[in-house]
Amino acid sequence: MFGGLAVASKYSKDLLLTMYRKMYLMRRFEERAGQQYGLGKIAGFCHLYIGQEAVAAGVEEAIRPDDYMLSGYRDHAQPLARGSDAGMVMAELFGRTGGYSKGKGGSMHIFDIEHHFYGGYGIVGAQIGLAAGMAFASRYRNEDRITVCYFGDAAANQGIFHETLNMAAKWKLPVLYICENNRYGMGTAIARVAAVPEIHKRGEAFGIRHEAVDGMDVLKMYEAVKDAAAYIRAGNGPVLMEANTYRFRGHSMADPATYRTKQEVEDERKNDPIPRLKEYALKHKLAKEEEFGAIEEEVKLQVDAAVKFADESPEPDLSELWKDTIVEEGEEDVRPRERVLGQKVTKWPKYPSGQELKVTWDLEPREQAEKADKAAGLKR
Amino acid sequence: MAELMYREALNQALAEEMERDANVFLIGEEVGRYQGAFKVSQGLLDKFGSARIIDAPISELGFTGLGVGAAMVGLRPVVEMMTWNFAILAMDQIVNNAAKLRHMSGGQLRCPIVFRGPGGAGGRLSSQHSQALEANYAHFPGLKVIAPATPADAKGLLKSAIRDENPVIMIEGERLYALKGEVPEGEHIVPIGKADVKREGKDVSIITWSRMYYFVEEAAKQLEAEGISVEILDLRTLRPLDEEAILATVRKTNRAVVVEEGWPLAGIGAQVVDIIQSKAFDDLDAPVVRVTGLDVNMSYATNLENAIQPDAPRIIAAVKKVLYREGA
Incomplete structure (x- = not known):
């Protein structure tokens, strides 16, 4: 399934088991979230990541923990892959004070700044613009971090996709755009609304590197992102990557998915990225069956505890209504793990002051601008 | 006290704040080589370079989103709208992101950014270019909205806006840019929220x-x-x-x-x-x-x-x- 027949693997046992644990955590977490939705503990919109786990797991192991990341509203799983506390993510879905945003954001707005996860956004594609700004800031400060921005296939039809890719390309911003193409924007197949449904090809219009990856194969994702991240970090500008994936469940919990056949979903389930990775590891004798069993057991307990934590967490106090709208003078930022679990958070973003910072970037060198002016004058 | 035009007062505020804080940058259409559609950014490109005075493509939604993203990680962007009429294209980033980030993140994030540009009737420009849109923005919790009448207030309020920890909408008077008035010398700050x-x-x-x-x-x-x-x-x-x-x-x-x-x-x-x-x-x-x-x-x-x-x-x-x- 994973390429050649050779038994030797270039991947370490540790890497494979880490990826497996993360994928299994995402799967288990989302299954329980769906179940809790059915019980009425979670409400509103709840978009599950089930089927797409190879993307987030492959990406996370291929980038640095301090790289920035943003996503759309299908956003429970990516922060879990980054190391966010499962109980606090679940508590956010429950609308409880123990959630990352005190229960104010809910399913579509998970933020964990400590783990450099800058949010889930509910307006399709809006995070694409924000990601360019974060990458701009890194370039402005001469940092070598990159920004990873997830969005869905349907978001590529938004104006902000085109507007932002143009700027990101022109200014060579260090940003990796990952289109998780799960083939449907809500209930509309991408080919029904896209003149060119292979989203990555749109990178051609901006002269940037673009590629399609099998998003159901965590190792292919890992390889592709590792390479793309190195390319971006070296200052070559943005990359548009299309991860071809599939969601096994409906668009949201409210979607019975009548626009696709049962057979289609059955067929896609044969590509389930989680057993695929397990098979690979067993075939290459990198891990034993019982090691996977042990991971699964641990994760189940972890997710059980997350549900229990969320359920026991109180609703936010009504005084919270009047907080977190305007930053008052001298007000500090809230560090969720410290607020909720009483654990000292030391890795909080710190930026150079306006006096320390030296901006050395020449975004548009004068000669370059003059050349463009001259060329325009010479046209015809 | 020096007598300055409204646009010169704004230019001074920008220059002083950019001098004081390297995290401040200006992005917008024609702000650089053209020196600003209304000449508010005159001379700033030469002074601060192309990474801090950025000529944006005509992509209001895109460059506004870029500004908001930069503010989320510690920069202090000033986003110039050539006029507030065009900023209607950027409403999503202002209203759904900038105004709500603090809230959606449960207090983890802040968004110190200024969106500024001219509003109101322009003079013989018909309906798409002549709108006083301040009520639209004042409607949203999470934003601050300022609209100065005099050069002194324009300077003092812009300086406050750039130093504010929240998104600030600054609606300048399109017909006021050439108006002259006395502006106090040196550090001149007008607090937001004071009539x-x-x-x-x-x-x-x-x-x-x-x-x-x-x-x-x-x-x-x-x-x-x-x-x-x-x-x-x-x-x-x-x-x-x-x-x-x-x-x-x-x-x-x-x-x-x-x-x-x-x-x-x-x-x-x-x-x-x-x-x-x-x-x-x-x-x-x-x-x-x-x-x-x-x-x-x-x-x-x-x-x-x-x-x-x-x-x-x-x-x-x-x-x-x-x-x-x-x-x-």
């Missing part, structure tokens, strides 16, 4: 902001000749409103007229009137009267354009109405 009594009086209070201030001043001068003493309160900040100052002037004169350039329905003046009627009802000697732009789209023809906007005669008529001197 200013621009003229002391005892018979009637006129509450207004931005370019309408000048029509009100003209009306006040004419009324003075008739023996009517007008107090002018320039709100300067439209969110949060300076309730204390509004109530103080009404309690002093017991009569109020609210003048705004924008349309009447859901205008800021409606909120001002509500504050007065709910908190100073017993202080009123007459119902409050509003003077607004007519409830129609702006026309190109001079006579129609003039008829749509509030002017001194309409303001004078409103004052006489609250003084029960109609036809006097």
Whole structure:
């Protein structure tokens, strides 16, 4: 399934088991979230990541923990892959004070700044613009971090996709755009609304590197992102990557998915990225069956505890209504793990002051601008 | 005190804040090599370089989103809207992201950013280029909205906005850029949220902001000749409103007229009137009267354009109405 027949693997046992644990955590977490939705503990919109786990797991192991990341509203799983506390993510879905945003954001707005996860956004594609700004800031400060921005296939039809890719390309911003193409924007197949449904090809219009990856194969994702991240970090500008994936469940919990056949979903389930990775590891004798069993057991307990934590967490106090709208003078930022679990958070973003910072970037060198002016004058 | 044009005062504020804080940058259409569509950023590209004075493509939604993203990780962007009419394309990033980030993140993030540019009637530009849109932005929790009338207030408020930890909408007067006024030398800060009594009086209070201030001043001068003493309160900040100052002037004169350039329905003046009627009802000697732009789209023809906007005669008529001197 994973390429050649050779038994030797270039991947370490540790890497494979880490990826497996993360994928299994995402799967288990989302299954329980769906179940809790059915019980009425979670409400509103709840978009599950089930089927797409190879993307987030492959990406996370291929980038640095301090790289920035943003996503759309299908956003429970990516922060879990980054190391966010499962109980606090679940508590956010429950609308409880123990959630990352005190229960104010809910399913579509998970933020964990400590783990450099800058949010889930509910307006399709809006995070694409924000990601360019974060990458701009890194370039402005001469940092070598990159920004990873997830969005869905349907978001590529938004104006902000085109507007932002143009700027990101022109200014060579260090940003990796990952289109998780799960083939449907809500209930509309991408080919029904896209003149060119292979989203990555749109990178051609901006002269940037673009590629399609099998998003159901965590190792292919890992390889592709590792390479793309190195390319971006070296200052070559943005990359548009299309991860071809599939969601096994409906668009949201409210979607019975009548626009696709049962057979289609059955067929896609044969590509389930989680057993695929397990098979690979067993075939290459990198891990034993019982090691996977042990991971699964641990994760189940972890997710059980997350549900229990969320359920026991109180609703936010009504005084919270009047907080977190305007930053008052001298007000500090809230560090969720410290607020909720009483654990000292030391890795909080710190930026150079306006006096320390030296901006050395020449975004548009004068000669370059003059050349463009001259060329325009010479046209015809 | 130096006499400066409104645009020069803004230019000074930008230059001083950029000098003071390297995290501040300006992005917008034509702000660099062109020196600004209204020359607010004149000379800044040479001074600060192309990474801090950025010529953006005509992609209002895109570069506004870029600004918001940069603010989320510690930079302090100033996003110039060539006019607020074009910023309607960028509303999603302002309203759904900038105004809500602090909230959605449960206090983890802040978004210190200024969106600024000209608003109001431009002069013979018809309906798409002549709109007073401040009420749209003042509607949203999570934003602050400022609209200075004078060069001194323009400078002081822009400096405050750049230093603020929240997204600030700054609506400048398109017809005010060339207007001259005295601006204090050195560090000049005007706090956000503080209205200013621009003229002391005892018979009637006129509450207004931005370019309408000048029509009100003209009306006040004419009324003075008739023996009517007008107090002018320039709100300067439209969110949060300076309730204390509004109530103080009404309690002093017991009569109020609210003048705004924008349309009447859901205008800021409606909120001002509500504050007065709910908190100073017993202080009123007459119902409050509003003077607004007519409830129609702006026309190109001079006579129609003039008829749509509030002017001194309409303001004078409103004052006489609250003084029960109609036809006097």
